[in-house]
Amino acid sequence: MGNKVTIIEYPKCSTCKAAIKSLKAKGNEVTTRDIVNDTPTAKELKELLEISGMDIKKLFNTSGEVYRELGLKDKLASMSEKEKLNLLSQHGMLIKRPIVTDGKQVTVGYKEDLYEQAWGGHE
Template identity: 55%
Template sequence: EEKLNKDELKALYLKSGLPLKRFFNTSGNLYKEKHLKDILPTLSEEEQLELLSTNGMLVKRPILETKDKVLVGFKEDQYKELL
């Protein structure tokens, strides 16, 4: 329930091996209001992480971290395979 800070987000991102864009809640109102679809490609990785850390509504959920993996968003088949 607590929002993740920049260092926590960066660690999850690096561990996941996923593109950083996958951590953004692209279907959320805030993402759309800020026109992030157009803005994100112009931002550095650090700027994107800073943006994610400033507002929890921008972060895609759930994020599941295990010893070896990080899953972002809910995909039932991935959860079944992992758990």
């Protein structure tokens, strides 16, 4: 039996679809959340960072259109964590996806070996 996980994803994203398929194949009970229509709040994003221990920069979709449009490559370094969290919570497409959590651990992005380690093989 797998975990009960929530995946914060973009329904049209092929990587997100592959991630959901992988999670289900590993026996996880998956709840989906649309990253655009139900964007995580700054508080939720901060909690995800605290659980994961990762740097906030890992939450940014640096290859996305919004990231480029806002010129964030040059601006992020001078922004506070609070400013970054607020920005992410206002623009769902700025957030690297998919984000998966069970409340105890968090993964960002999709790599099969990472998913195997985090979300698979817990029979």
